[in-house]
Amino acid sequence: MNTTNLKERLKEILVSELDLIDIEPSDIADDEPLFGEKYGLDSVDAIEIVYQVKENFGVVIRDMKEGRPALQSINSLAAFIEKRRAA
């Protein structure tokens, strides 16, 4: 899966699994912070995102030091998944 497809897939997962109302995958910017007012996501949603990353990409986030920067945006999450899968 190339990077563009990975980011698209992440956006689809966010919209469908987090029940983002009136937001399409194409509305989610690659570099926009995921948490906050724009998409209405908070720390409780982070648990679901981490679960979906494991289920869909086989990448587990346990270290809080890694998880914090990884979950900032679609860009950072995609980069984290690619790095872990390459390792």
Next chain:
Amino acid sequence: MRTDTDIRIPFRHRQAAHCESGVASNLLSHYGLALSEPLAFGIGGGLFFGYFPFIRLNNLPLTTFRAGNGRIIDRVAGRLNVKIKWEKFRDRQNAMAALDRKLEQQTPVGCRTGAYWLTYFPRRYRFHFNMHNLVAYGRSNGDYLISDPVFPEPVTCPEKDLRKARFARGPLPPKGKMYYVTSIPAKIDLRGSIVKGIRAVCNAMTRAPVRFIGVKGIRYLADKVERWPQKLGEEKAALNLGQVIRMQEEIGTGGAGFRFLYAAFLQESASILDEKRLLDLSQRMTTIGDRWRDFALIGSRICKSRASQMETYPSMAAILRDCAAQEEHVYKELRAVVS
């Protein structure tokens, strides 16, 4: 009287999983005691569980997955024979003057703060939480130089914001508390300190005399969770549940992050103590962390109204009881390893 001379103590910042254990690790490393964060957390006896219905945060019971704020630093210092001095203040000016004096003496200072007034946090991450820890290691152009372990790089903080953060109001206020190292022993007993840290956690988690603490506390919470919808109604039950998860949420771990950190401590300790059994116990602690995360996942789905039919309060209670049972076994075996 404060001068505006720039001060920059050569303090090495390292990002950490958790603020207090990160500060402990970085402060001690500054004085030549190269202690990783997992070791600081484990020697400091950081792993814990407590559910306190009578202590309210946001009008809801307090749940904690780690030892009380300040205890990790105190205990890791105590076990390594490092002397730490704590100071607290009523007066904000005095508190900032005391901080400046230590910085002028080239002493990096740990500070307990509220997180809300730390303006280097992006707005969306600022919330009222009074148990944050950071290190001030200098001043430049009127701002303080801050090593905040949750950030990848050092940050700066204007004086007025640090002052507000040190005196944040609300539950468990920091009251200007600061701490710094006053002496380091010539030799440390790392092995002995690890053993003491492990024993302390085993005792806290299995020998607490009250039902709110340790594995008893996990079971107590399970009993509560199971009955919340009937006792409190769906809306209040979801609020309570959100509090349990949210207050300890650490980027997707739902509170399990401390279990993972302790697993890392056991893994490092295995080679220091030359004790292979700790490797197996480390793996099991990771599995337990994953199980806590299963609990948090269902809880998050209930809170956000996206739970399936199988994802219920009784199913969460069952997971909690499983966590309690698994943790109890691990502590029993840990105790045998260090006895």
